Amino acid sequence: MDGTFVPAEATRCRAGSRGFGGRARRAGICLGGLLFLACGPATASDPHQPYIPSTDAVVLEHLPSRGDPRVRAFDALRQRRIAAPRNSGLAIQLARSYLDYGRATGDARYLGRAQAVIAPLLAQRNPPVDALLLQATLLQSRHQFVASRQLLQAVLRRDPDNSEAWLTLSAVALVQGDMREARRDCMHLLTQADALVAAGCIAARDTVTGHAREALAVLDALAPQALGAPASERAWLHGLMADAARYRGDVARADREYRIALTLAPGDNFLIADYADFLLDEDRPREALVLTRDYPQSDTSFLRQVLAEQALGLPQAGADAATMASRFADLERRGDRRLYAREAARFALTVQHAPGLALQLARDDWSFQRAPEDVRVLLEAALAAGAPAQARPALEFLAATGLEEPEVRALARRLEAALHAAQERRP
Amino acid sequence: MSRRWIAWLLVLGILVAWPEGAQAHKESDAYLTLGTDLQQPTVLHGQFDVALRDIAFVLDIDRNQDSALTWGEVKAARRDIERYALAGIAIKGDGLACEAQPRGQAIDAHNDGAYDVILFDVVCDKEIPSRLTIVYSLFADVDPYHRGIVTVRAGANTASAVLGPKTPSAEVDLRTPDRWRQFRSFVVDGIWHIWTGPDHLLFIVSLLLPAVLYRRGTSAAEAVALAPADAPDATGWVPVPSLGRAMLELIKVVSGFTVSHSATLTLSVLGYVDLPSRLVESGIALSIIVAAANNLHPLVTRRAWVVAFAFGFIHGLGFASALAGLSLPPLAMATSLGGFSLGVELGQESIVLPFLPLAFLLRRTRFYQVGVVRWGSWAIIAVATLWLVQRAFDVVIPATGLITPS
Numbered sequence: 008m009d010g011t012f013v014p015a016e017a018t019r020c021r022a023g024s025r026g027f028g029g030r031a032r033r034a035g036i037c038l039g040g041l042l043f044l045a046c047g048p049a050t051a052s053d054p055h056q057p058y059i060p061s062t063d064a065v066v067l068e069h070l071p072s073r074g075d076p077r078v079r080a081f082d083a084l085r086q087r088r089i090a091a092p093r094n095s096g097l098a099i100q101l102a103r104s105y106l107d108y109g110r111a112t113g114d115a116r117y118l119g120r121a122q123a124v125i126a127p128l129l130a131q132r133n134p135p136v137d138a139l140l141l142q143a144t145l146l147q148s149r150h151q152f153v154a155s156r157q158l159l160q161a162v163l164r165r166d167p168d169n170s171e172a173w174l175t176l177s178a179v180a181l182v183q184g185d186m187r188e189a190r191r192d193c194m195h196l197l198t199q200a201d202a203l204v205a206a207g208c209i210a211a212r213d214t215v216t217g218h219a220r221e222a223l224a225v226l227d228a229l230a231p232q233a234l235g236a237p238a239s240e241r242a243w244l245h246g247l248m249a250d251a252a253r254y255r256g257d258v259a260r261a262d263r264e265y266r267i268a269l270t271l272a273p274g275d276n277f278l279i280a281d282y283a284d285f286l287l288d289e290d291r292p293r294e295a296l297v298l299t300r301d302y303p304q305s306d307t308s309f310l311r312q313v314l315a316e317q318a319l320g321l322p323q324a325g326a327d328a329a330t331m332a333s334r335f336a337d338l339e340r341r342g343d344r345r346l347y348a349r350e351a352a353r354f355a356l357t358v359q360h361a362p363g364l365a366l367q368l369a370r371d372d373w374s375f376q377r378a379p380e381d382v383r384v385l386l387e388a389a390l391a392a393g394a395p396a397q398a399r400p401a402l403e404f405l406a407a408t409g410l411e412e413p414e415v416r417a418l419a420r421r422l423e424a425a426l427h428a429a430q431e432r433r434p
Numbered sequence: 435m436s437r438r439w440i441a442w443l444l445v446l447g448i449l450v451a452w453p454e455g456a457q458a459h460k461e462s463d464a465y466l467t468l469g470t471d472l473q474q475p476t477v478l479h480g481q482f483d484v485a486l487r488d489i490a491f492v493l494d495i496d497r498n499q500d501s502a503l504t505w506g507e508v509k510a511a512r513r514d515i516e517r518y519a520l521a522g523i524a525i526k527g528d529g530l531a532c533e534a535q536p537r538g539q540a541i542d543a544h545n546d547g548a549y550d551v552i553l554f555d556v557v558c559d560k561e562i563p564s565r566l567t568i569v570y571s572l573f574a575d576v577d578p579y580h581r582g583i584v585t586v587r588a589g590a591n592t593a594s595a596v597l598g599p600k601t602p603s604a605e606v607d608l609r610t611p612d613r614w615r616q617f618r619s620f621v622v623d624g625i626w627h628i629w630t631g632p633d634h635l636l637f638i639v640s641l642l643l644p645a646v647l648y649r650r651g652t653s654a655a656e657a658v659a660l661a662p663a664d665a666p667d668a669t670g671w672v673p674v675p676s677l678g679r680a681m682l683e684l685i686k687v688v689s690g691f692t693v694s695h696s697a698t699l700t701l702s703v704l705g706y707v708d709l710p711s712r713l714v715e716s717g718i719a720l721s722i723i724v725a726a727a728n729n730l731h732p733l734v735t736r737r738a739w740v741v742a743f744a745f746g747f748i749h750g751l752g753f754a755s756a757l758a759g760l761s762l763p764p765l766a767m768a769t770s771l772g773g774f775s776l777g778v779e780l781g782q783e784s785i786v787l788p789f790l791p792l793a794f795l796l797r798r799t800r801f802y803q804v805g806v807v808r809w810g811s812w813a814i815i816a817v818a819t820l821w822l823v824q825r826a827f828d829v830v831i832p833a834t835g836l837i838t839p840s
Contacts, residue, residue, distance in 0.1 A: 056542070059541070063504060063509065066503065066504050067508060068490075069502055069503075070501045072501045073500075115461045115462075119577035122577070123578055333545045334545050337461075340583065340596060341581050
């Protein structure tokens with residue numbers, strides 16, 4: 008197989024640069040170039056070299072553990088569904104457990120599996136509301152925010168008191184940068200859901216609109232009530248507290264809350280990514296590495312691992328960075344740029360030291376996502392690329408929303424100074 | 435008030451401040467490579483890499499249920515894996531009937547884990563036709579986001595496609611391209627690029643206008659050599675004494691231009707250089723202004739070829755725009771680039787060669803020295819300035835459609 012597989016690899020890398028129109032195409036070419044470099048060594052010592060393992064006992068792959076109750080639960084549901092393929096309740100339950108597992112672990116395959124399970128329900132003339140809600144969540148996970156929002160609005164026309172729909176709608180509005188709508192959607196929960204969830208929803212939105220202190224006070228007040236709540240709910244509240252504390256600049260408190268949240272929801276993909284980012288910001292890469300290294304299947308976790316390895320100057324940093332680049336290349340070839348633009352921008356900026364490419368990716372990302380991470384990567388890329396004017400939309404967004412995260416604020420100040428200096432020079 | 439959905443949403447992270455903060459994962463891909471065989475025209479050799487994680491989801495290959503897949507377990511499941519995976523692909527074309535025959539099994543480490551490698555032959559009842567349809571349906575029923583990355587090779591010719599439930603099939607054309615025909619078509623493209631691109635033409639013409647003339651007093655030795663009839667007049671120009679001298683000057687200019695524009699054309703097409711087209715196009719317009727202005731108020735008097743060489747770099751980037759997006763295997767790339775460059779040269783020569791004798795004959799006339807060189811240069815400057823404004827500031831100037839390069 009020696010000589011035969013290499014050209015296919017080369018084609019594969021090249022193909023990554025196609026398929027984008029207009030502005031994105033240029034970045035596609037740059038990205039293709041970078042990825043091409045990442046794939047370059049393939050011709051010298053091909054990592055894609057089929058081989059025969061030395062003994063039968065060699066472990067090739069670790070599957071989702073049957074010791075995990077979530078895995079046992081969906082395995083059991085799957086068996087039951089084989090016996091009753093037309094039972095839509097069972098299908099929805101199974102799809103939910105796949106989605107739950109996929110999002111919690113960062114294993115994207117389970118999102119596709121959930122989609123396959125609800126596909127027959129969605130093909131019905133009048134799909135069940137639960138199937139539509141699942142579909143909206145899947146669309147959100149695939150970063151199809153506009154489609155997700157439309158579907159949720161359709162669900163709410165049919166069922167105006169559906170708390171789950173309001174909550175998901177709020178989450179989508181938030182990531183689209185529509186803070187006012189996000190908070191308004193939370194208000195619908197006050198009458199429907201229990202007070203804890205509604206207050207948490209509102210506090211989370213307040214945290215990112217310049218009211219972290221009030222949000223933290225509300226969350227502290229809720230804490231005694233939360234003691235009897237399920238572990239996942241408590242993990243969520245502590246995660247919110249960690250965010251609010253971080254926004255307040257209370258590093259010790261944030262650290263403590265992240266740890267509590269992680270003991271309540273061990274291995275949670277979102278918490279790991281958030282806490283790892285916090286540790287990297289705090290210049291504690293060793294702890295970030297320990298936190299992330301057991302979850303290489305999740306691209307988000309793996310990116311933080313690569314960032315930590317680089318910060319520590321570890322020998323495996325280069326090889327892992329090449330793996331990360333080739334995963335991005337695979338997503339690009341699939342046409343899934345939406346799924347990774349934010350991460351790729353950060354990777355281009357910090358690992359590949361390509362600020363121009365990072366800026367292009369960050370701007371693509373900004374065209375559909377406006378979470379604090381998106382704000383931050385656009386500010387960082389514009390600053391590194393020496394193009395402060397490119398950060399204007401993010402600066403205007405900051406001014407409008409009052410986002411007060413310390414790192415973001417510091418970046419914004421530097422950019423405003425750069426813009427001001429540029430204006431001085433041009434009388 | 436059911437807490438069940440709340441708990442579910444919480445695990446989903448929907449209630450977390452930024453649920454999308456952590457959405458970017460390796461999706462399910464499989465890699466299918468097919469290649470023709472010169473010795474066996476009815477056979478395609480195939481390699482199909484399928485993730486063990488995907489296989490384990492549909493087939494019970496973890497025999498001892500310990501969630502750790504060993505090579506022993508994968509080997510034991512070989513037949514089942516082959517049957518399942520090869521049923522997910524079909525090769526069709528012109529009444530062709532084919533059968534996939536497994537030939538071997540191996541493991542391949544991809545960037546997201548271990549893949550089972552199925553080595554197989556596609557054995558058909560007739561010769562493999564040049565146009566093939568690949569139909570891909572693997573995992574379509576369990577994961578609509580799964581994609582099959584298909585690469586088909588016939589000799590040096592490669593075709594690829596990304597297939598999934600929404601686009602389950604692709605037609606590939608395996609015909610070995612006729613290199614000579616390909617070459618000729620690029621030669622024609624190159625010629626047309628020059629003929630239809632007045633900007634490159636005007637640049638060369640600006641440099642060539644004075645090829646049959648000398649600037650007064652450029653060299654004492656030359657001044658002495660001049661016949662009395664050729665004494666410099668008010669225009670500042672003196673005619674060259676021989677056609678040979680004019681020819682030499684012309685060869686230098688054209689060669690200088692060729693060397694530099696070929697270099698940037700190649701670098702740009704291969705993707706090593708990438709400048710914004712606005713910059714390149716404005717640069718080209720500027721180069722024309724400079725070249726024509728030099729005929730009026732000379733800065734460079736004797737080495738016009740240096741100007742040609744220097745500005746050739748930017749013109750090469752302009753030529754490359756005609757080949758934008760070209761992404762071919764090395765041999766095809768060399769053919770196309772070579773053909774296009776030759777075409778550009780032929781296009782240039784077709785202008786330059788008739789120009790020289792005509793200019794040589796007219797070189798002593800006032801018509802040439804004043805009418806052509808002076809007013810011609812002014813006209814060129816006017817047109818190129820218009821282009822520069824249009825290109826640099828991205829504005830459309832009304833009623834200039836005829837002289838605006840497409």
